[in-house]
Amino acid sequence: MDKLDLLVRNGEVWTPGGFVEADVAVSGGKIVALGKPPVLPETAGNVIDAKGKKVIPGLIDTHTHHRDPGFTHKEDITTATMAAAAGGVTFSVGMPNVNPPTTSVEHYRALVAHHSKNAIVDFNHNPSGTVPREVPGLAKEGPIAFKIFMVKDTGRDYPHMPGIGINNNGELFKCFETVGATGLPLMVHPHDQDLMDEIEGRYWKDENRSPQAYAKAYREHDGIIWDTAMATLFRMQKAIGSKLHILHMSTPEGLAMLRRAKDEGRPCSCEVNPWAMFLGTWENVEKLGPYCLGFWVPPAHVDALWEAINDGTIDVIGTDHAPHTKEEKEKGWHDMWSCPGGEPQIQDYLRLFLTAVNEGKMTLDRLVRISSYNAAKLFNVYPRKGVIQPGSDADMVIIDMNKEEVISNETTYTKVGWTPYDGKKIKGAPIRTILRGKTVMEDGKITGKPGDGQLVSPLK
Numbered sequence: 511m512d513k514l515d516l517l518v519r520n521g522e523v524w525t526p527g528g529f530v531e532a533d534v535a536v537s538g539g540k541i542v543a544l545g546k547p548p549v550l551p552e553t554a555g556n557v558i559d560a561k562g563k564k565v566i567p568g569l570i571d572t573h574t575h576h577r578d579p580g581f582t583h584k585e586d587i588t589t590a591t592m593a594a595a596a597g598g599v600t601f602s603v604g605m606p607n608v609n610p611p612t613t614s615v616e617h618y619r620a621l622v623a624h625h626s627k628n629a630i631v632d633f634n635h636n637p638s639g640t641v642p643r644e645v646p647g648l649a650k651e652g653p654i655a656f657k658i659f660m661v662k663d664t665g666r667d668y669p670h671m672p673g674i675g676i677n678n679n680g681e682l683f684k685c686f687e688t689v690g691a692t693g694l695p696l697m698v699h700p701h702d703q704d705l706m707d708e709i710e711g712r713y714w715k716d717e718n719r720s721p722q723a724y725a726k727a728y729r730e731h732d733g734i735i736w737d738t739a740m741a742t743l744f745r746m747q748k749a750i751g752s753k754l755h756i757l758h759m760s761t762p763e764g765l766a767m768l769r770r771a772k773d774e775g776r777p778c779s780c781e782v783n784p785w786a787m788f789l790g791t792w793e794n795v796e797k798l799g800p801y802c803l804g805f806w807v808p809p810a811h812v813d814a815l816w817e818a819i820n821d822g823t824i825d826v827i828g829t830d831h832a833p834h835t836k837e838e839k840e841k842g843w844h845d846m847w848s849c850p851g852g853e854p855q856i857q858d859y860l861r862l863f864l865t866a867v868n869e870g871k872m873t874l875d876r877l878v879r880i881s882s883y884n885a886a887k888l889f890n891v892y893p894r895k896g897v898i899q900p901g902s903d904a905d906m907v908i909i910d911m912n913k914e915e916v917i918s919n920e921t922t923y924t925k926v927g928w929t930p931y932d933g934k935k936i937k938g939a940p941i942r943t944i945l946r947g948k949t950v951m952e953d954g955k956i957t958g959k960p961g962d963g964q965l966v967s968p969l970k
């Protein structure tokens with residue numbers, strides 16, 4: 511065996527077959543062996559004792575808003591990936607609503623170059639699929655997927671600035687065809703803009719633009735603006751046969767549509783966002799207002815999501831990490847429609863889900879699948895990512911299931927300096943994040959450097 515760079519000893523290591531007690535040997539950034547002495551040598555350049563701890567594959571987040579370029583007062587690639595490393599994420603994929611939006615090969619290349627200098631963890635970026643003539647060229651650059659919003663280009667600078675929305679079924683159909691021809695998944699934020707215009711118009715007529723009104727409008731009739739959009743998406747997917755990945759899944763009807771598509775063997779998948787599981791309660795809409803919106807998710811819908819996580823309907827967690835400054839959020843108390851939706855998520859979500867594991871809501875095995883393994887398979891980076899086995903990148907998170915913490919604005923790495931979970935008690939936390947054999951976070955301190963991250967593209 512080659513000289514080892516790192517040996518992670520005595521941990522309980524996740525494998526697709528279950529947790530095993532093993533040492534993990536790392537050389538040249540790759541896992542070279544899994545086993546016990548004397549199979550493995552006793553010494554290595556660096557030995558980490560993980561006794562009593564779980565060792566899981568580094569998390570993959572296919573939905574992170576890095577905000578860079580264009581919105582670097584909210585976040586930049588370095589701060590976003592510091593927060594990622596602090597949260598156990600070793601592979602973070604950005605979204606195209608940056609400025610300029612990522613609609614061309616030129617912009618995608620510039621973004622990759624910018625990430626290569628500044629990212630602390632591995633990265634990619636989902637370009638926009640709105641410009642059909644650019645799609646084939648973009649696909650050759652190595653993204654894992656394309657992303658579109660089904661929204662009107664409202665002219666607002668965020669999040670739905672010109673160039674990233676498709677609000678016309680003819681264009682949407684063309685997008686399914688052009689992206690489908692590349693073989694890559696199409697990620698869609700489902701949204702029925704015409705229906706939303708009607709629904710929100712009724713609130714505005716009453717001069718009601720409060721966070722509560724906004725929350726209710728988006729969830730009117732159990733989320734009808736999401737469901738009619740998803741019905742269109744699933745029908746188009748069926749026609750084209752291409753890969754469809756639904757973002758922000760949060761309605762029972764949407765889950766039923768996805769189950770049907772999966773039962774028919776169609777290549778459809780979805781993400782769930784941590785805000786749907788842990789943040790979007792009515793209590794928080796009242797208490798945190800703009801700081802918890804995004805979207806309200808009623809208890810019956812949260813229950814449906816837990817069921818769908820546990821029965822395998824939900825494929826992955828996408829954080830939808832979407833930082834905004836407090837100044838931007840404060841406006842929402844008076845007019846939620848003038849306030850950007852979304853909030854920081856990437857540093858806290860593993861802790862929240864680990865707490866849910868400790869509460870018996872899901873197993874740790876299921877969490878590993880939806881936070882890493884499934885995404886690696888779905889976006890074709892498996893087995894380079896998403897698993898701890900010989901030949902894979904040595905991306906690991908060491909977990910202390912008994913560690914109790916209080917989430918705090920003080921320890922957050924996102925540039926905006928706040929988290930919607932401030933004050934929340936958790937049990938279960940990542941204590942070390944390892945990226946290709948290098949520790950990038952230890953006990954909450956970032957030890958990775960800008961430039962440590964590399965582009966990860968689908969395997970050939």
Ligand SMILES: [Zn+2]
Pocket residue numbers: 573575605830831832
């Ligand atoms: Zn998003």
